[in-house]
Amino acid sequence: MGITVADLLELPHLRLHLHSGAGGLGREVTWTHTSDLPEPWQWLAGGELLMTNGMSFPADGVRQRALIERLVDAGASGLAIGERMYCPPLTDELAEESERLGFSVLTVDYPMPFVAISQAVAAANLLEQSDRLIRTERIYHAMKRMVTHRGESSVLSQDLSQQLDCEVRVCHRASAQPWYPQDPRLDPMVTEALRQTTSGASDLRAGAFAVPLRDGRELRLVDIPTQPSAVLTLVSTGRSVLDAILMQHAVTVLALELSQSLVNIEQNRRLGAELLAQLMEGQIDASSGHRQLQALGLDVSQATLVAITSGDIDELRGMHVALWRNGVRQLVVHRRGVLYVFCVDSDRVNSVIRANLGDEALVGISGPIVTVDRIPEAAREASWSAHAAAGVTPHTFRYGDATPLLGVAGIDDANALVLRVLGPLIDYERLHQSELLHTLEAFLDNQRSWRKTADALHVHRQTVLYRIRKVEEITGHNVNDTRDIAELWFALQARALLADA
Numbered sequence: 001m002g003i004t005v006a007d008l009l010e011l012p013h014l015r016l017h018l019h020s021g022a023g024g025l026g027r028e029v030t031w032t033h034t035s036d037l038p039e040p041w042q043w044l045a046g047g048e049l050l051m052t053n054g055m056s057f058p059a060d061g062v063r064q065r066a067l068i069e070r071l072v073d074a075g076a077s078g079l080a081i082g083e084r085m086y087c088p089p090l091t092d093e094l095a096e097e098s099e100r101l102g103f104s105v106l107t108v109d110y111p112m113p114f115v116a117i118s119q120a121v122a123a124a125n126l127l128e129q130s131d132r133l134i135r136t137e138r139i140y141h142a143m144k145r146m147v148t149h150r151g152e153s154s155v156l157s158q159d160l161s162q163q164l165d166c167e168v169r170v171c172h173r174a175s176a177q178p179w180y181p182q183d184p185r186l187d188p189m190v191t192e193a194l195r196q197t198t199s200g201a202s203d204l205r206a207g208a209f210a211v212p213l214r215d216g217r218e219l220r221l222v223d224i225p226t227q228p229s230a231v232l233t234l235v236s237t238g239r240s241v242l243d244a245i246l247m248q249h250a251v252t253v254l255a256l257e258l259s260q261s262l263v264n265i266e267q268n269r270r271l272g273a274e275l276l277a278q279l280m281e282g283q284i285d286a287s288s289g290h291r292q293l294q295a296l297g298l299d300v301s302q303a304t305l306v307a308i309t310s311g312d313i314d315e316l317r318g319m320h321v322a323l324w325r326n327g328v329r330q331l332v333v334h335r336r337g338v339l340y341v342f343c344v345d346s347d348r349v350n351s352v353i354r355a356n357l358g359d360e361a362l363v364g365i366s367g368p369i370v371t372v373d374r375i376p377e378a379a380r381e382a383s384w385s386a387h388a389a390a391g392v393t394p395h396t397f398r399y400g401d402a403t404p405l406l407g408v409a410g411i412d413d414a415n416a417l418v419l420r421v422l423g424p425l426i427d428y429e430r431l432h433q434s435e436l437l438h439t440l441e442a443f444l445d446n447q448r449s450w451r452k453t454a455d456a457l458h459v460h461r462q463t464v465l466y467r468i469r470k471v472e473e474i475t476g477h478n479v480n481d482t483r484d485i486a487e488l489w490f491a492l493q494a495r496a497l498l499a500d501a
Contacts, residue, residue, distance in 0.1 A: 003124035015109035020095035023102030027077040046075030054087020061093030068097040084110040153182040166236035181327035272331035289372035306341040307382035310361040362389040363396040387497040414494035421491035439467040
């Protein structure tokens with residue numbers, strides 16, 4: 001316990017007198033702060049004795065009462081006012097509020113220098129400084145455990161909670177939940193406050209944004225510089241004073257722990273990506289593949305492959321971290337702008353994808369894999385399904401479900417349709433390197449308008465006419481017949497779905 005307001009009053013050389021608020025004499029004074037600003041509570045971290053000459057002190061009782069309330073909310077230990085300086089008369093409302101809240105208001109004899117009070121507090125708190133050094137040493141000593149830790153929880157949070165005398169947690173900003181998947185969940189009141197809190201809506205105290213909770217506790221948020229998506233949360237009793245210096249040491253070691261965790265996650269991703277790429281190419285025999293997957297805690301008999309495309313490339317590349325944070329065991333690999341995820345719980349993966357990529361991402365889910373030998377086929381199914389997802393709402397498609405294309409339920413159906421309708425045209429193009437398929441696509445996209453198609457292709461109208469007549473000749477389909485047009489269009493859409501499958 002450091003020096004209290006009562007202890008300062010008992011030091012005769014300081015010439016302090018109690019004006020009101022005897023109930024606050026037991027408050028601990030950790031530091032002093034001198035300010036004549038209109039809103040001095042903005043610059044307090046908690047535990048300070050505020051000293052003022054009263055240059056900006058409010059003159060009326062209502063505002064003096066409000067000043068006392070704000071100082072108490074900011075965690076100040078007391079208020080000391082220099083006599084015969086600039087302070088207007090202290091009102092009955094101020095005295096009543098300081099008595100009600102147990103907050104001491106002192107007067108300082110003129111011309112007692114404020115620095116003498118500061119020196120007295122500093123000297124009295126030498127023992128506190130020694131205790132801070134010991135706690136700081138313990139904080140950095142805890143890092144030894146971090147070096148060998150490879151788990152899915154924060155190994156430092158518990159040690160830091162003991163040293164700071166409050167609950168210390170690392171949380172994910174967007175979800176308002178623990179950043180590490182195996183850390184205990186936050187209680188509902190803290191979760192709600194974290195979700196509703198923004199920097200502009202909170203008081204800044206000693207580098208931390210402070211938010212009062214309904215049950216009297218206080219939530220403080222500190223940025224973790226190495227990971228913008230993470231935030232350090234400290235939950236303390238409303239009247240406890242958190243050491244600002246120890247808080248910054250805690251942020252430092254947690255930032256190092258977080259960085260090490262991200263290095264481990266990235267290393268595992270690279271190893272997993274190499275394994276998944278080989279499995280998708282069929283380069284690993286079934287027994288070896290099954291054994292390696294089992295060692296990673298992945299049951300191939302229950303697994304699926306998920307293919308994801310999104311315009312948010314950064315979030316897509318960081319999806320493996322989001323999945324890890326949510327406790328999803330997985331392998332991921334990037335191929336030609338598509339992220340493939342090998343996992344057991346595809347529904348949970350989809351919910352994580354939506355939370356991080358939004359509704360616009362295209363998500364395709366393969367059929368059950370069952371055996372290692374079927375992984376290459378499942379990759380094609382997932383890719384096909386991701387393309388098919390563009391035609392459904394929400395943009396998630398599971399292989400085998402009804403597609404937007406009538407009569408096309410999967411890759412085999414699509415292949416059969418393309419071969420039957422476009423097969424001769426594809427063979428002709430392979431031999432003659434013509435632009436017939438491209439022209440047919442443009443013709444149908446432009447509602448069979450000769451002029452619009454010619455403008456889109458930057459060719460003469462007569463060229464379009466010649467090419468379409470050639471398409472009719474090769475395929476046996478008439479572009480003036482509704483049934484033939486429908487078959488051509490469906491076949492082109494099926495061919496597009498197969499393009500990357």
